[in-house]
Amino acid sequence: MKDYLRTEIRHVLDTLGDVPESFEIELEKPAREEHGDLATNTAMRLASVLQSNPRSIAEDIAEGLREQVDPDRIRAVEVAGPGFINFRFSQNYLFRGLADLLEAGEWYGRSDQGAGRTALVEYVSANPTGPLTVGHGRNAVLGDTIANLLDWTGHEVTREYYFNDAGRQMRVLGASVRARYEAMAADEVPTKTIEVDEGDAVEVPESFPEDGYLGDYITDIARSVYDEHGASLLTTETLRPFIEAAEEQILAEIEETLADLDIHMDAFFNEQSLYDEGQVQSVVDALTENGYTYEEDEALWFKATEFGREKDRVLIKQSGEATYRTPDIAYHVTKFERDFDVIVDIFGADHIDAYPDVLAALDVLGYDADRVEVILYQFVTLVRGGEPVKMSTRRANYVTLDDLIEEVGADVARFFFLMRSSDTHLNFDLELAKEASDKNPVFYLQYAHARICSVIDKAEEVGLSFDAEPDLSLLTHEDEVALMKELLRFPTELQKAAEARAPHFVPTYLREVATAFSQFYDRCRIVGEDDELAVARLHLARAAQIVLRNGLTVLGIAAPRQM
RNA sequence: GCGCCCGUAGCUCAGUUGGAUAGAGCAUCGGACUUCUAAUCCGGAGGUCGCAGGUUCGAAUCCUGCCGGGCGUGCCA
Numbered sequence: 001m002k003d004y005l006r007t008e009i010r011h012v013l014d015t016l017g018d019v020p021e022s023f024e025i026e027l028e029k030p031a032r033e034e035h036g037d038l039a040t041n042t043a044m045r046l047a048s049v050l051q052s053n054p055r056s057i058a059e060d061i062a063e064g065l066r067e068q069v070d071p072d073r074i075r076a077v078e079v080a081g082p083g084f085i086n087f088r089f090s091q092n093y094l095f096r097g098l099a100d101l102l103e104a105g106e107w108y109g110r111s112d113q114g115a116g117r118t119a120l121v122e123y124v125s126a127n128p129t130g131p132l133t134v135g136h137g138r139n140a141v142l143g144d145t146i147a148n149l150l151d152w153t154g155h156e157v158t159r160e161y162y163f164n165d166a167g168r169q170m171r172v173l174g175a176s177v178r179a180r181y182e183a184m185a186a187d188e189v190p191t192k193t194i195e196v197d198e199g200d201a202v203e204v205p206e207s208f209p210e211d212g213y214l215g216d217y218i219t220d221i222a223r224s225v226y227d228e229h230g231a232s233l234l235t236t237e238t239l240r241p242f243i244e245a246a247e248e249q250i251l252a253e254i255e256e257t258l259a260d261l262d263i264h265m266d267a268f269f270n271e272q273s274l275y276d277e278g279q280v281q282s283v284v285d286a287l288t289e290n291g292y293t294y295e296e297d298e299a300l301w302f303k304a305t306e307f308g309r310e311k312d313r314v315l316i317k318q319s320g321e322a323t324y325r326t327p328d329i330a331y332h333v334t335k336f337e338r339d340f341d342v343i344v345d346i347f348g349a350d351h352i353d354a355y356p357d358v359l360a361a362l363d364v365l366g367y368d369a370d371r372v373e374v375i376l377y378q379f380v381t382l383v384r385g386g387e388p389v390k391m392s393t394r395r396a397n398y399v400t401l402d403d404l405i406e407e408v409g410a411d412v413a414r415f416f417f418l419m420r421s422s423d424t425h426l427n428f429d430l431e432l433a434k435e436a437s438d439k440n441p442v443f444y445l446q447y448a449h450a451r452i453c454s455v456i457d458k459a460e461e462v463g464l465s466f467d468a469e470p471d472l473s474l475l476t477h478e479d480e481v482a483l484m485k486e487l488l489r490f491p492t493e494l495q496k497a498a499e500a501r502a503p504h505f506v507p508t509y510l511r512e513v514a515t516a517f518s519q520f521y522d523r524c525r526i527v528g529e530d531d532e533l534a535v536a537r538l539h540l541a542r543a544a545q546i547v548l549r550n551g552l553t554v555l556g557i558a559a560p561r562q563m
Numbered sequence: 564g565c566g567c568c569c570g571u572a573g574c575u576c577a578g579u580u581g582g583a584u585a586g587a588g589c590a591u592c593g594g595a596c597u598u599c600u601a602a603u604c605c606g607g608a609g610g611u612c613g614c615a616g617g618u619u620c621g622a623a624u625c626c627u628g629c630c631g632g633g634c635g636u637g638c639c640a
Contacts, residue, residue: 032583041582047620055619081583082620127640211639299638310565310636317638324640341636349634352567378568379634386574421574423568425633427575432589438591438602447602458599500579508577511587515604522595522604541599563602 001038002027003479004073004493005087011040012064013238016057019048025375029348029489036078036086037485042082052204054083061085062554092479095472097488101543109550112496114155119342120335121147123160124258128250129173130215132257132401134349134380138426140401141417142377142503143346143414143555144263148554149498151507153340161266162331164271165247167321174239176212177246179205180222185231217253221246231463261414262556269334271327279330280322292364307360325354329361344373344501352376375501377422408433415442418555419507441511446560447547450515451521452545453561459526459538466538474536479520483544486516490547494554503555510551517544 006025013019023046030039043058050057058079064075065085076088100109123143126136144159151157164170183189183205190206194214202214212218223502225233225245233241250454251268258265274280284300292303293315300316302325315326334342337436347355359369382389382399389399405413417442420426436443475484489509497505526537 018565026580026582028582030583031578031586035583039583044620084583164640167640190610297638301638311631314638319638321638323638328640332638349568351635351640353635354565354640376568376634383626429575436602441588443602444588444598447600451600451603462599469611488631502579504577505579508587515587518603519605521599524598525599527599563600 001073001089001093004070005038005040008065008069009040009061011068012061013042013046014114015064016050016060019046020049023049030084030086035080036076037089037487038077038087039084040087041084043079043085047083055079058083058085060191064191071528083490083546088240089474089485089552091473091481094484094488095475097473098475098484098540098543101487101490101546102539105546106550107547109494110154111491111495112154113495114150114153114342114431117155117341117346118339119147119150119155119311120338120340121344121346122160122161122162123147123149123346124254124263125346126254127164127169128168128214128247130250131217132254134382134399134401134404137261137401137404137413138377138380138417139346139348140244140258140261140263141414142375142422143344143554144261144412145487145503145506146344146346146375146416146498146501147502149494149503150342150344151492152494152554153498158266158340160269161265162269162271164324165243165273166272166322166328170243170247171239172209172211173213173218173246174243175207175209175243176214176218177222177225178239179208179212180219180227181242181490182207182234184222184226185234199534204367212378217250218246221249224249257402257405259289261410271331274327274330274334279298279333283326283330283333283361284322285362286317286365290364292361300432302357302361304357304360307356307363309357309360312455313357325357325361328354328358329365331367332362332372333367335372336362338471342373342375343371344375344376346375349376349378369535373501375422378425379418380426382428382430388537389430391449404428412440412442414556415507418503421504423493441507442557443563445510445514445552446558447563448517449548449552449559450563452517452541452548455521455526456538456545459534461539462527464526464531464534464538466542468535470536470539471532472536472539474533475540479516479523480537480540483516483520483540486513487543487547490551506555510548510555513544513547520544 005027009025013023025042027038027040043061044054046057047054062077062079067202069077073089073090073093074087075090076084080086101387121143124136124140126132132140138176147157147159191203192206193201194208195201196214202278204212224241229241289303292306292409294301294303298318299314301312302315304313305311313325314323316322319490330459346353355374359372362369362372405432416433417429432439438444475481493505493509497503524537526534526541529537552559
């Protein structure tokens with residue numbers, strides 16, 4: 001409809017003369033219903049160009065439009081306010097849209113904006129050092145839903161998890177496991193205490209690293225190593241078997257956690273492969289050849305300050321090891337080399353200072369770093385009874401993502417992560433999340449869907465059916481029309497959300513759909529009306545069911561038949 | 564100090580590219596169920612859009628300064 005009106009308006013503008021080709025016609029849904037179904041501010045924006053007052057320009061345009069516009073689509077063109085031109089849809093336009101919606105069914109909402117374009121969404125990317133946290137949950141759900149949105153707008157999407165199993169973090173992890181293992185395998189192991197947090201101390205084996213991982217899962221992994229190897233590893237020097245066992249088990253658990261949220265990655269990209277195939281070295285070489293590195297204190301530095309960064313950054317440490325950012329650059333190079341049209345990264349706010357260095361390096365290497373879209377999300381605070389839940393990562397006594405899913409369920413978890421814009425700090429209210437009541441917006445949507453299913457069942461019981469061709473033109477009640485208009489916005493809403501990489505548009509929209517349906521349900525009965533009208537309304541109910549179900553599917557949330 | 568994000572109703576938050584009388588949910592007050600799931604619907608009350616300037620036909624939205632909160636500012640990731 002917008003495209004149609006744009007071309008029609010363009011025709012009229014051409015007759016007025018002096019309107020540049022590049023002038024873009026904006027159409028939007030007015031905030032108030034009395035202002036029609038779509039409105040344009042064209043006249044006001046042309047006032048200075050045409051040297052005239054907006055109101056009279058609007059009148060001229062409206063006059064032209066009234067003569068040429070298809071009455072089967074637009075029933076009214078009005079001038080209002082300071083010079084808005086408002087359009088009202090004809091009933092037939094709505095009926096046709098509804099018929100199309102029903103025809104499309106589970107495909108309704110899909111579009112082909114991104115057809116022929118490939119997209120890589122990198123998310124989660126937590127290193128396998130422990131269970132996923134609630135913060136990772138926000139990352140995972142955001143990334144997954146953005147991937148869904150890109151899919152629904154026609155992109156060919158790859159969901160990728162990047163992880164690091166080399167370097168210091170993993171050594172500390174391996175050493176932690178080894179210390180616990182030694183305590184199990186050896187007869188007598190000396191212990192020491194480590195202070196964590198404020199004045200809180202724990203007893204650990206003597207060989208336990210000062211900054212080691214204290215969670216119980218480390219002991220579980222140690223036990224599995226012991227079960228497999230007995231005491232035979234006590235004499236080996238290497239941490240390798242401990243690291244490998246830890247990585248394998250932790251990654252497997254992470255995958256399970258993600259699966260609980262209905263998240264399934266297409267690929268796990270291992271940092272190690274970038275070393276094995278020489279890509280890390282190539283990046284270092286290329287940056288050096290172009291004169292963007294220097295040596296100091298036996299380390300190799302990247303001249304980030306030349307790109308407006310606050311300080312230069314180390315690429316290769318004194319020890320000869322790369323910092324995390326060097327393979328990260330190499331990893332991003334592969335995103336370009338693999339030829340993705342759309343590249344999206346999901347990062348927590350704590351990475352705010354890290355990624356610009358990577359982008360700057362990509363620029364130097366001749367890649368268009370502007371094409372990397374970084375979605376930053378702010379932190380999550382769990383709230384219980386109005387109080388923030390205290391967490392200590394050090395002791396690993398934080399609430400894990402598994403804990404959260406167990407407590408509130410996967411659907412609620414996904415919805416709460418998605419309902420807020422990614423750049424606001426998220427207060428996750430556990431009490432509210434658990435409450436299966438009208439206070440909880442997830443249930444409002446699911447309830448509306450379940451109720452539609454129930455209504456349809458009931459209608460079929462009394463002999464109404466979808467077989468006959470419905471006369472949709474009987475749907476003229478105020479609440480029927482309002483619901484139709486709401487439903488027909490779905491494809492556009494998905495496109496907006498996809499383009500803005502803003503999943504939170506979808507929950508907001510679906511709530512409006514559920515409300516429109518509830519109002520319709522409250523005032524327009526199906527069973528008991530005469531057959532013609534009942535069948536038409538039955539189809540409208542199914543249309544609402546389709547939109548709710550498809551919308552919830554995009555969000556990765558179940559659409560239950562009953563509650 | 565510097566960089567990024569946030570500041571909108573009592574609470575949690577929408578309000579993308581500047582548009583008409585700033586919206587929703589919760590909480591609160593009042594009303595609606597012999598009938599398809601009341602986990603619902605209808606209505607009332609509730610606002611200096613952090614503060615001060617600026618840009619323009621028009622600013623919650625853009626610019627500048629200030630105030631308050633968060634996250635960074637590692638040869639950790």
